[in-house]
Amino acid sequence: MQDIADRLAQLGIPFHLLEVDFFADVPDELLKFCQQQNISDIWFQAETPLDEQCRDQAVNEALTKANIKVHLLAEDLLVALPVKTQQDDPFKVFTPYYRRWLQILEDIQQAPYTEPKSQGKALKPELLRCDWAGEFRDDLWPGNEQKALERLSAFCEIKLDDYKSQRDFPSKPATSTLSPYLANGQLGPRRLLATIQFYCGEANRDWRHDDWLRELAWRDFYKQLLLYFPRLSMGKAFKPETEKVIWRDDEAGFKAWCEGKTGFPIVDAAMRQLNQTGWMHNRLRMITASFLSKLLLLDWRRGEQYFMQTLIDGEFAANNGGWQWSASTGVDAAPYFRVFNPTLQSERYDPQGLFIKRFIPELKDVSSKQLHNPPAELREQCGYPQPVVDYKQARKDAIAAFKDLPKD
Numbered sequence: 001m002q003d004i005a006d007r008l009a010q011l012g013i014p015f016h017l018l019e020v021d022f023f024a025d026v027p028d029e030l031l032k033f034c035q036q037q038n039i040s041d042i043w044f045q046a047e048t049p050l051d052e053q054c055r056d057q058a059v060n061e062a063l064t065k066a067n068i069k070v071h072l073l074a075e076d077l078l079v080a081l082p083v084k085t086q087q088d089d090p091f092k093v094f095t096p097y098y099r100r101w102l103q104i105l106e107d108i109q110q111a112p113y114t115e116p117k118s119q120g121k122a123l124k125p126e127l128l129r130c131d132w133a134g135e136f137r138d139d140l141w142p143g144n145e146q147k148a149l150e151r152l153s154a155f156c157e158i159k160l161d162d163y164k165s166q167r168d169f170p171s172k173p174a175t176s177t178l179s180p181y182l183a184n185g186q187l188g189p190r191r192l193l194a195t196i197q198f199y200c201g202e203a204n205r206d207w208r209h210d211d212w213l214r215e216l217a218w219r220d221f222y223k224q225l226l227l228y229f230p231r232l233s234m235g236k237a238f239k240p241e242t243e244k245v246i247w248r249d250d251e252a253g254f255k256a257w258c259e260g261k262t263g264f265p266i267v268d269a270a271m272r273q274l275n276q277t278g279w280m281h282n283r284l285r286m287i288t289a290s291f292l293s294k295l296l297l298l299d300w301r302r303g304e305q306y307f308m309q310t311l312i313d314g315e316f317a318a319n320n321g322g323w324q325w326s327a328s329t330g331v332d333a334a335p336y337f338r339v340f341n342p343t344l345q346s347e348r349y350d351p352q353g354l355f356i357k358r359f360i361p362e363l364k365d366v367s368s369k370q371l372h373n374p375p376a377e378l379r380e381q382c383g384y385p386q387p388v389v390d391y392k393q394a395r396k397d398a399i400a401a402f403k404d405l406p407k408d
Helices: 001-010 023-036 050-065 095-106 145-166 179-184 189-203 211-228 230-234 238-244 251-259 263-278 282-295 300-309 316-325 342-349 354-359 376-382 391-402
Strands: 039-044 069-073
Touching: 001 145, 001 391, 023 050, 039 050, 039 189, 050 069, 050 230, 095 230, 145 189, 145 211, 189 211, 211 230, 211 300, 230 316, 251 263, 251 282, 251 300, 263 282, 263 300, 263 342, 263 354, 282 300, 282 342, 282 391, 316 342
Parallel strands: 039 069
Antiparallel strands: none
């Protein structure tokens, strides 16, 4: 945010930061500010979660009533138009959604928003102090648009071609790590699309078949679902019958999961990555979410909340969608009987244990053969915990909890 304020100051545009405690306070505070500054028009971008929709509507009504013209821009999506079936229903499965999404995208490609023009002499930048911003790793996530653009160009130039084959291995720097900049608005999806198209053109590849573009479609998919299914914004499962799952009450298990002390190395390394960096590799998000909701059989909403509190790239729609997919409660979700085996996931996606050893120093001298599920004696020698659950029994319990749920 300081970077935005500094760059606007160079263009002679003042930056004001208004802080409010609740969404309900926004209309009055914004109206007061507009009247103090003699503002006649206001532009802002719509959001898809239900509370944000209600806030936007209240702002629109309050300002319009005061004769201030409101310009509501489309949501932060590549395809903000409704993406629906031929029956005019929202898609509930991603693959057909993606096909339709891609067709619309080809027709309505929009350039990135342009930078505002200079409004006069440069101003003295205002030093911002945001008590609510929290701490973050500036060495990992520099809050600077230029750095973000450099990271985007480097990713597309060096890693885009191999993204599909390398993306699932957390020890490899194969992903873009641009999600924090998408979440805070320093980069928009249109900018990412334009960059994908440029580099695919340079490589003589069809941008429509790019696997990284498909991830942007997932982002749109989850965001648009919030418009059509308000229950997703209310802490409710997409599949109503899964509200009848009897979740366990296991505070010790939840604490072990949060702290990365479950005794399952890939899960613990992932959670420690989250706690230390504010970010987690996407494959690991699925593994840790499946572990909490299926093997510990804890309510997925607890994990969803912890992620949103800890992730620097936390976006409600994608986070909710990912958690409900893993817990088999959501739209286009994994079947209830799909329960990730953390040990097999570890052996497949971190075979040499490079990622595990990076975040679990207790296991740095353990061989790759024993690393993924160390024997009890070795765990004691290393000071690494025993497993909090027995995988085979926990899997049976999870399937039993979901099987034959009564449907309304």
